[in-house]
Amino acid sequence: MIKITKPGLLTSVQDLGRYGFQKYGVITSGVMDTTAHRIANYLVGNAENEATLELTLLGPDMEFREDTLISICGGNLSPSIDGKPVKLWRSVLVTAGSKLKFGGCKTGCRAYLAVAGGFDVPEVMNSKSTYLRAGIGGHNGKALQNEDELSIGEPSELSRKIAKVLAAQLGENKFVEMQWTISSDFIGSSASKPQVRVIKGRQYDWFTTESQMKLFTDHFEVTSQSDRMGYRLKGPELALEEKQEMLSEAVSFGTIQVPSEGNPIVLLADRQTTGGYPKIGQIATVDLSIMAQLKPGDKVQFVEVSHEVAQQLYLDREKKLHQLKQGIALKIRQETK
Amino acid sequence: MKYTIEPLGDNSMIIELGQDMSHEIQQKVKKVSSFFEENKFEWVIETVPGFTTVAVFYDPLKIKTTTLPYDEVRAFLEPLLEKLEVDGDTEPRVVEIPVCYGGEFGPDLEEVANHNGLTVDEVIDIHSNGEYTVYMIGFAPGFPYIGGMSEKIAAPRRSNPRLKIPAGSVGIAGKQTGVYPIETPGGWQLIGKTPEKLFTPEGNTPSLLQAGDQIKFVPISEEEFQKIEEDAR
Numbered sequence: 001m002i003k004i005t006k007p008g009l010l011t012s013v014q015d016l017g018r019y020g021f022q023k024y025g026v027i028t029s030g031v032m033d034t035t036a037h038r039i040a041n042y043l044v045g046n047a048e049n050e051a052t053l054e055l056t057l058l059g060p061d062m063e064f065r066e067d068t069l070i071s072i073c074g075g076n077l078s079p080s081i082d083g084k085p086v087k088l089w090r091s092v093l094v095t096a097g098s099k100l101k102f103g104g105c106k107t108g109c110r111a112y113l114a115v116a117g118g119f120d121v122p123e124v125m126n127s128k129s130t131y132l133r134a135g136i137g138g139h140n141g142k143a144l145q146n147e148d149e150l151s152i153g154e155p156s157e158l159s160r161k162i163a164k165v166l167a168a169q170l171g172e173n174k175f176v177e178m179q180w181t182i183s184s185d186f187i188g189s190s191a192s193k194p195q196v197r198v199i200k201g202r203q204y205d206w207f208t209t210e211s212q213m214k215l216f217t218d219h220f221e222v223t224s225q226s227d228r229m230g231y232r233l234k235g236p237e238l239a240l241e242e243k244q245e246m247l248s249e250a251v252s253f254g255t256i257q258v259p260s261e262g263n264p265i266v267l268l269a270d271r272q273t274t275g276g277y278p279k280i281g282q283i284a285t286v287d288l289s290i291m292a293q294l295k296p297g298d299k300v301q302f303v304e305v306s307h308e309v310a311q312q313l314y315l316d317r318e319k320k321l322h323q324l325k326q327g328i329a330l331k332i333r334q335e336t337k
Numbered sequence: 338m339k340y341t342i343e344p345l346g347d348n349s350m351i352i353e354l355g356q357d358m359s360h361e362i363q364q365k366v367k368k369v370s371s372f373f374e375e376n377k378f379e380w381v382i383e384t385v386p387g388f389t390t391v392a393v394f395y396d397p398l399k400i401k402t403t404t405l406p407y408d409e410v411r412a413f414l415e416p417l418l419e420k421l422e423v424d425g426d427t428e429p430r431v432v433e434i435p436v437c438y439g440g441e442f443g444p445d446l447e448e449v450a451n452h453n454g455l456t457v458d459e460v461i462d463i464h465s466n467g468e469y470t471v472y473m474i475g476f477a478p479g480f481p482y483i484g485g486m487s488e489k490i491a492a493p494r495r496s497n498p499r500l501k502i503p504a505g506s507v508g509i510a511g512k513q514t515g516v517y518p519i520e521t522p523g524g525w526q527l528i529g530k531t532p533e534k535l536f537t538p539e540g541n542t543p544s545l546l547q548a549g550d551q552i553k554f555v556p557i558s559e560e561e562f563q564k565i566e567e568d569a570r
Binding site: 019020021022023024025026027124125133134136199202247248249250251252253254255272273274282283284285307308310311312313314315318 | 343344345346347348349351358370382383384386387388389392394398405406407473474475476477478479480482518519521536538539542543544547548
């Protein structure tokens with residue numbers, strides 16, 4: 001069991017999302033940075049869809065009531081256990097009574113805390129994700145509050161083996177980190193103006209030539225009106241060639257839509273299921289994690305990529321993630337032989 | 338059936354069945370949606386109907402292909418969609434929604450009446466005698482986009498949106514009418530409230546309404562409202 005002693009800015013239980021119910025207007029919810037979430041789960045021996053805690057900018061404080069295998073991936077929110085810094089992107093064994101705290105946000109915007117066995121919260125419509133506005137899923141349908149107690153599920157065979165490897169190295173310490181980590185390919189860059197690849201949206205042709213060009217040549221800033229639902233960006237005004245009314249249709253994770261005032265909105269994990277604004281672009285799935293780690297004030301440069309290339313990038317990345325998952329299991333098997 | 342297919346993202350596409358909001362296109366949207374529901378292709382994650390479109394979200398890793406997933410799926414779907422025809426109008430499901438009009442449940446009923454030079458009773462009469470079609474569910478869980486409201490009771494959105502509109506509120510915005518399934522902020526003119534739950538996350542189908550349904554609003558008294566609400570508990 002984990003007890004929350006300070007909730008942080010916005011800490012919620014999320015998995016890869018609630019799919020199959022968008023036709024009823026039920027949003028998908030789920031983690032913002034799927035790559036960091038999946039790797040966090042791999043490192044503790046969980047299935048990749050198991051729920052993690054998504055921490056935002058100012059992380060929570062918590063106390064572990066039992067020995068727990070954890071990993072923290074994504075943005076660096078300065079985690080420390082009983083005053084000692086903890087490394088990101090590693091398997092970490094934490095002993096009962098330890099206190100995990102987060103300091104300032106050094107890189108990125110969101111971190112993912114996975115625990116071996118996952119969080120034992122009920123599934124609502126096949127998902128553990130918190131749907132904040134409807135008050136369902138996750139832990140009581142809400143962001144975590146002070147004094148909340150989170151139960152942990154049954155660890156897998158692999159989880160037990162990872163914990164065993166670490167327990168052998170623990171000694172008198174309160175926690176111990178795995179000596180190896182994952183390839184830096186998976187760890188998002190901390191470039192000051194990251195490039196995010198975008199394919200043309202369904203209404204790209206509705207925009208003026210100048211707007212079409214500026215989308216890919218100018219940069220955009222993430223404004224303070226940005227949250228899990230979407231990021232409002234500030235940059236060159238994007239205008240339609242002529243005013244056109246659009247009937248609402250489905251949108252997707254990473255859709256860039258432009259309301260009439262001309263500032264684009266990037267739709268993210270808590271987006272509505274449908275939208276009625278013209279879509280100038282769609283972020284390539286492989287680059288959504290970069291977008292999800294931007295915080296207000298950060299800048300982004302969109303780079304055009306074809307639909308074909310975006311698909312190929314996705315297939316290649318999935319292959320690499322699959323290899324990473326296999327690699328972790330193989331390494332643990334060798335070390336526990 | 339005439340259609341176009343275009344990518345939405347790198348793992349989704351949109352099948353467009355026309356340009357305008359009409360009964361005919363609505364029937365096509367319904368037909369294509371049921372085509373996917375009946376076939377249960379294992380690479381389909383879900384489909385989402387719009388006014389004139391059906392979006393298909395798929396898992397590229399479940400598509401065996403020597404080319405790219407989108408090309409494969411498109412080539413597979415095209416002959417099937419071409420053969421698909423709306424075989425006469427299928428009888429829509431009719432859903433009755435009881436509404437208690439006016440009073441604290443419908444604080445803007447009088448304003449809607451004044452705006453249109455009608456009495457409150459006339460507004461209730463026109464609203465509850467309309468024939469309404471659910472075009473799609475979106476905006477909020479279980480929220481129906483409804484077509485078919487008489488322009489005689491149209492009213493502009495409130496200039497000062499409310500921060501909290503209670504679940505079940507029935508409202509008018511421009512030429513549209515709708516029901517709020519969950520508490521949200523909003524600018525609609527509220528004319529009444531239903532005790533019926535439009536969003537039930539614990540049920541098998543989380544939404545009372547589905548695209549293609551027909552709605553009948555049935556006026557009820559405050560006593561009937563309370564009785565229905567208590568019975569549901």
